[in-house]
Amino acid sequence: MKFLVCLFVTALCGAAAATEYADGKLGKALILDGSSHTVKIPHYAGLKPAKAITISAWIKPERVGKGGWQWQQIYRKEDGNARALMAIGEYEKKHSLCFGLGISGKYVEHGVPLEPAKLLDGKWHLVSVTFDGKAIKFYADGQEIGASTKASGAIDTQGEAPAYIGSDIGTREFFKGGIDDVRLYNRALSTGEIKTMAAAHLAQTAKPFTLAVLPDTQFYCDTRLKLSAKWGNGDLRRYFFAQTKWVRDNQKRLNIAFLVHEGDIVQADAPEEWAIAKKAMSVLDGKVPYCMCLGNHDMGFEKADNKYGGNIGVNRTTHFNTYFPREKFAERAEFGGTFPPDRHDNSWYHFEEAGMKFLIVALECKPRDEVLDWANKVVSKHPDHRIIVLTHAYMTASKSRNTGGMKAKGNIGEQIWQKFVRKHKNIFMVLCGHHAGEAVLTSAGDHGNKVHQVLSDYQHLNNGGESWLRYMVFKPGANKISIHTYNPALDKFKKGPSSRFDLDYPMALPPVTVPGITRPDAANDTNKEAVAGIVGWWKLDGNLKNSAAKTATGSVAQFRGVDRKWKATPFSLAGARLDIRAAGEAAVRVTIRPIDSGQAFPYTPALIGREYPKPVITLRKLDSNFKPRKERVGPLTVEVTAKPLTVLVTTSENKPVQKITFTPDGKMSFALDGHPVLGLGEGGPKQGDKWQDDKVEFDRRGRAHVLQPRYDTMAYGSRSPVALLAGTGGWGLFVATPWGDIDLTSKETGIFTPAVPIEPGTVVSRRQQRRGRIGLPPPGWKTDVYDVFVFDAHQPAKFMKDVSTISGPAVLPPRWAMGYMQSHRTLEDDAQIVSIVDAFRKKQIPIDAVIYLGTGFTPRGWNTSQPSFKFNRAVFKREPKDVLSDLHARHAKVVVHMIPWDRGRLETLHGSIPPKSGETVDSHHIASYWKEHNALVDTGVDAWWPDEGDWFSFHERMKRHQLYYEGPLSKTPNVRPWSLHRNGHLGVARYGGWIWSGDTHASFKTLEAQIAVGINHSLSLSPFWGSDIGGFYPTPDLTGELYARWFQFAAFTSSFRGHGRTWQMRLPWGWGLSKMGPKESNTPPLESELNNPRIEPIAKKYAELRYQLLSYNYTLAWEARATGMPMMRSMWLHYADDKQARGIGDQYLWGRDLLIAPVYKKGATSRDVYLPAGKWYDWWTGKLETGGRSVQRAVDLATMPIYVRGGAIVPVDPIRQYTGQKVDEPTTLKIYRGANGNYTLYDDDGISLDYLQGDSVQTLIKWDDAAKRLTIEPQAKGGPKRAFKIELIPDGTAKEIRYAGQRLEVSL
Secondary structure (H helix, E strand, O other): OOOOOOOEEEEEEEEHOOOOEEOOOOOOEEEEEEEOOOEOOOOOOOHOOOOOOOEEEEEOOOOOOOHHHOEEEEEEEEOOOEEEEOOOOOOOEEEEEEEEEEEEOEEEEEEEEEHHHHHHHOOEEEEEEEEOOEEEEEEEOOOOEEEEEOOOOOOOOOOOEEEEEOOOOOOOOOOOOEEEEEEOOOOOHHHHHHHHHHHHHOOOOOOEEEEEEEEOOOOHHHOOHHHHHOOHHHHHHHHHHHHHHHHHHHHHOOEEEOOOOOOOOOOOOOHHHHHHHHHHHHHOOOOOOOEEEOOHHOOOOOOOOOOOOOOOOOOOOHHHHOOOOHHHHHHHOOOEEOOOOOOOOEEEEEEEEEOEEEEEEEEEOOOHHHHHHHHHHHHOOOOOOOEEEEOOOOOOOOEEEEEOOOOOOOOOOOHHHOOOOHHHEEEEEEEOOOOOOEEEEEOOEEEEOOOEEEEOOOOOOOOHHHOOEEEEEEEEOEEEEEEEEEEEEEEEOOOOOOOOOOEEOOOOOOOOOOOOOOOOOOOOOOOOOOOOEEEEEEEOOOOOOEEEOOOOOOOOOOOOOOOOOOOOOOOOOOOEEEEEEEOOOOOOEEEEOOOOOOOOOOEEEOOOOOOOOOOOOOEEOOOOOOOOEEEEEEEEEEEEEOOOOOEEEEEEOOOOOEEEEEOOOOEEEOOOOOOOOOEOEEEEOOOOOOOOHOOOOOOOOOOOOEEOOOOOOOOOOEOOOOOOEOOOEEEEEEEEEOOEEOOOEEEEEEEEEEEEOOOOOOOHHHOOOOOOOOOOOOOOOOOOOOEEEEOOOHHHHHHHHHHHHHHHOOOOHHHHOOOOEEEEEEOOOOHHHHHHHHHHHHHHHOEEEEEEOOOOOOOOOEOOOOOOOOOOOOOOOOHHHHHHHHHOOOOOOOEEEEOOOOOOOOOOEEEOOOOOOOOOOOEEEEHHHHHOHHHHHHHHHEEEEEOOOOOHHHHHHHHHHHHHHHHHHOOOOOOOOOEEOOOOOOOHHHEEEEOOOOOOOOOOHHHHHHHHHHHHHHOOOOOEEEEEEOOOEEOOOOHHHHHHHHHHHOOOOOOOEEOOOOOOHHHOOOHHOOOOOOOOOOOOOOHHHOOOOOOOHHHHHHHHHHOOOOOOHHHHHHHHHHHHHHHHHHHHHHHHOOOHOOOOOOOOEEEOOOOOOOOOOOOOOOEEEEEEEOEEEEEEOOOEOOOOEEEEEEOOEEEEEEEEEEEEEEEOOOOOOOOOOOOOOOOOEEEOOOOOOOEEEOOOOOOOOOHHHOOEEEEEEEEOOOOOOEEEEEOOOOOOOEEEEEEEEEEEEEEEEEEOOEEEEEEE
16 A cells, blocks of 8 residues: 655744755755754654664755764654664764664664765765664765674664654754655665665766767868868868867866767878878867777778779778877777777777766777677676767668668678667667768667667768767756757857757666666655665655655654745735835835835834835836836936836936836846945855855855845854845945845846745744744735835945934944953853953953853853853852942943743743833733843843844844843933844844854954955944954864954954853963863864963053054944944945955955954965055054055064055044043044045043933044144034144154144144
C-alpha cells in the first residue's frame, strides 16, 4: 500500500509559514534558513532500526557549526540515550561529519574531519553514515572517509519521540542551506551501494558543458588545387583559424570540455595543407582537448586525373601521422590509445564532466574490419563510460546510413552500425561529415538505448563553409543536449530546425544501475527491490511526502519555522488613487492607496507625525490610459504618465532626479545612474567560512538585498535594514511602506518587491530569538499601498535634512555619552567593579561610564540569569545601591545589559509613556513593562543596554526604543535618557537610541568592513553608531596591534566603547598584563600577545584626543539634530561632485572638517588616503597637502592618519578625565589657513531637556583668511564669558582672548 502524506505548514508557536524549495539534486530541494526552519516527522515504528542503520542525505550547507552544541543537524531522532543523528559541526576541534547513536544503553558520538572548504563550495554533497552493529562508517560523495569501532551492539529503540530534518526545536543550531533526498535504512549499505548512490545523482545539477564540432575544413586548407578561387574570395584559411580561435576564446564561457573534427581536414593530402591544419589546430593546444578522424581527402589518392585529384584507393596516412603524430597526443591526459598501436589513424580519447565519464572513438574513413574489432574491444572494456563514435562517412542528409560509395575497402555507415554501434548500450552518439548538409537519425540499439546519429557538413556553402561549426551543450540537469550551429567569422547562428535543436539524453543516471539502489527518476516510490531496507525516504521534491514503502498512515511531516520568502502581491491600480505632494526642502511624497481609504498615509513608526501640504497631483483609475500630468511640486517638477504608471522627478533645471514605475504585479522599479548607491541601513551580506576573503561591501549595487533584520557576526555584524537609498549621482529614495526587498543586480534599474506580512500571533521563544528571527513586516501591514519619498540629493546636505524632517530630528545625548565606556563581562565581585574605575583614574585614562553584561550571556554578570531585574548578590556583596554610589562618586555612569521577557510574558509591545487616551494598559503596554525598571533607577542605574529582541516586529523594535526614552523620562523627567541597541531603523534617533553593530569577529577584515558599515548606517538609519573595539568574538587575529588600530578608529565614532569576550584584554592596559583573565572563548588571543607595554600608551593617547575634541564632538551631536548630518559622514556628503570620493568606503569625514583614515591592514607601515580638492593639513605634523589626489601617509602603530580641511576652525579642549570635569585652561580654536572659514560652536548644560526650549548657547566663529581676522559672536542671545586660545596652523601664531558673549573681532 502506498500512503499519500500531506504537507501541513505551521510556524513556531503556531503562526503560519511556508516551506521554501529550490533546485536540488533530484528536482527540488528543501531550503532551510538556519534560524528557525525544521521538518518534524511524527514517530512511527520504521524510525527505530534495531540492528543496523544508514542515514544519507544530499546537502548544500551555507555554514558549518562550531562547537559541539552548535552541530548543524541534518537528521535527528532523540529519546534520551536512544538517539540517532547525523550532523556537520566541530568534533575534537575539527570541522567534521558527525554521527550519534544510542547503542546498548549508551550514547556514542563520533566525527570524521571534513574540511569546510569542501562543504561550503556551493555544490551538493552526499553525506552518509552506516552502523552494522560492529562499526560506524562515514562517507562523503560516495567515498569512505573514516570509521570507528569504539562501540558495538544493538541499537537502542525505546521511546516514541519525533524525528527532525534540519535540527530539532531545542537548543541545537539549525541547519542553514539546502537538504535533499534524505534516506533512512534499517541496514548498513555497502561501500559500493553508497558509491553508486553518489554517482547516480552527481549530474543532476551539474554545470552544463560543451562539445565543439568542426565539420569538413578541406577547402580552408586548399593550396594545390585552388578551388577557393571559384568563390572569388581569395585565401580561405582564415576561416579555419576563426573556428579554432573562437573555440579557444569561448572555452570558459561555454565550458567547452572537448572538440572533435569530423574529417576531411585537408583537401589534397599535400604537406603545405597539413601545415595549415596543424597551425590552425595548434591554437587549441593546452586550451581545449581535441581529437580528429580521417576523411577520404586526408588518406591519399589512387588516381590523379579527376577534379579532386582522384578517389580513395589506398589508406595512406603518412602526412597525417607526420603533422599530428601519435607521440604528441599520447602525452596528453585525455589520450587513451590508437590502432594500429604505433600510428594515429584510429584513436580513442576520454574526458570527465559532471561526474560522468565520456569516451570518444575516432575511426578512419571506411574503417576496416580489424579496426571495428579493435573499437568493439575498447568500448567493451569501458562499460562505465558514455561513448561517442566519430567517423567521417556514415550517413546522408536524407537521414539514412550509407550503404555504398568510395572504392576503398572497408565499412560504410550501415555496416558500421551493424558491426559496431548497435551492439553497445553505452554508445549514445555518432558524429559524421562528408555528405553536404545537416541531418539527425535516432535509432535504438540492441539494448534499447537511443543512439543519436548527427551529420554536419557545410563545405557546399559560400567560401567552402565560411567557418560554420557546431557546438553541443550538454545540460545534465535537464537531460538534454542543445545543438547550435554558429559562424564565428560572421558572428551569426543558423536558426532552422535542422540547425538548432535539442536531443534527449539521460545524464542524471549512470549508464549502468546497481541492484539495491533506486533510480532517481523511478515512478514507483515503493519499489522494494530497488530500495531494500529503506524505512524513511524524504525526497523533498516540492513536498514532505515520505516515499518509503512502510510508513504509518498518520506519519505526516510538518514544516516548522517562519517563512520569509517575499513575493510581490498583485494589487489593483483600478481601485487606487495617487497623491503627490511636497515633503521637505527638496523632496516629494508619492502615495498610492485604495480610493476608499480614510487615511491620507499608511502608518509607519519610521515617520514622525507632522502636517504635510495638500497633494499637488491627485489621480484615480491608475490603470487607465490617462493623459500625462506635469506639475511643480515644491522646488521639483513631477510628471506622471500611464501604462505603466510612472512618476518622473526632475529639478527646476531639468536635471533628472528619479524615475519610479509601478506595475500591476505589485513591484516598483527605479532608475540607477551608474554611480554608487549607499545607505540601506546597517550591516552587509551574509558570509560563509571564507568571509575574510570577501570584498567589503560599501556600494550597495550588484546584489539583491532582502531587507530582513538578522543577528549576524563575522565582518559586518547584525543587519538592521532600512529601505533608504542614497544615490550619489544626485537622488535619494525611501520606501516607507510597504516593507520588502530591493534588487540592485541590474546596472540600469532597481526593483522593489513588497513582502508578505507576518501572520498575526506569530511568536518565537527566547531560545529562538537569534535563530527564529522573524523579521518584517509586522501583522496588519498593508501590501496594497505605497508610500515613497523621492529626494533631490544633488546637494546631499538638503537630502539629509529632509530625511531628518520626515523621520524626526535626533534628540541630544547626555554629554557623558560622548566619553569612553568600558564594558565588563565575567565579574568577580563588587570590589573588582570599583577597582576597575580606580585603575582608570590612577592611570589617567579618561572614562565616563561602565557597562555590565547580564548573567546567561556571561557566567557571572550583574544580575541573576537574564531576563532579570535583580542584582546578582554573588557579585554584589554589598548593597548594590552603595556600590553604584561609589561608582558615581568616581564620576562613572552605570549602564546595565537588558533583554526582554519571553513571549509568554511579553506577547507584544505597544502604547506610549505616559499612556495616551484610548490605549489599553495591560501587561504588554510599555508603561507597564517600564515600571519593572524603576527599582533599578532608584538603585542608581543611569542608562540601558537593551540587547537581543531579534524576534520583535518592526513596530515593536521602534516601541522598544520609545520605551527606553519615554520610560526614563517618566522616572527622571528632566534627565536625558541614553540607551544602546543592537536593533534599529530610521526614526530611532528621535528616541535617543544609539546602535552598535553587534557581535563581530576580531579581524583586520572586520575592522575594514566596519568603516563601511558605519558610513552606510549613518546615511540611512541614525547619526549615532559604534562597534565593539577589537571585535566581539576573539580569534587569533585579536592582537595588541588590532586592538590599537580599532581603538583609534572607535575614537572617531559616536559610541566609543570597549567590549568583547576575553574581556580583560579589552581594557586599555589589558595587553600589558601577564594573564588575560577569563578567556570566555575557544579561540582566545594568543598568550604570546601578553606583556605588550606598547598598547596602553596608544589607547591613552586616543582616549585623550577624544576628550580634547569634546566640544567639537558635542557640536556634531547638535548638528545631527539641527541639520540631519551624521557625526560619521561619507565623503559624498561634502564632496558630491568628486566622482572618486563618492565610492570611497574606507575613510570618512568626522564632521565637515576632519578626514579620518583608519589603518586596517596588519603590519601596515603606510596608508593611502584620498584628499578631495583643496588644502589639507596633517593633524599630527601640520604638513600641508594639496587635495584632488591620493597621498601615501607613513604610519607607525601609534598613528592613524587624520587630515584637517583648509579653512577649518576646530575647538580643542584641555584633557579631561571625564566629560563633566571642570578645567581651568581655555579651549583652543585651531584655525587651519588657506581658505575662509565659519563654524558654530554649540553648548548647553549637557544633561537636561532644557535645550528643547532653546536653552543653549550657539557661538558663531568666522575666519577671514586674507585679512587674518577672526570674528566671534553669539548666534542668538548672548553667551557666558569665557576664554579662548587662538592658534593659527601652520603659522604657529597663538593668542589668548576673553570673549564676553558679545561680538568680538580679533586680528592675528
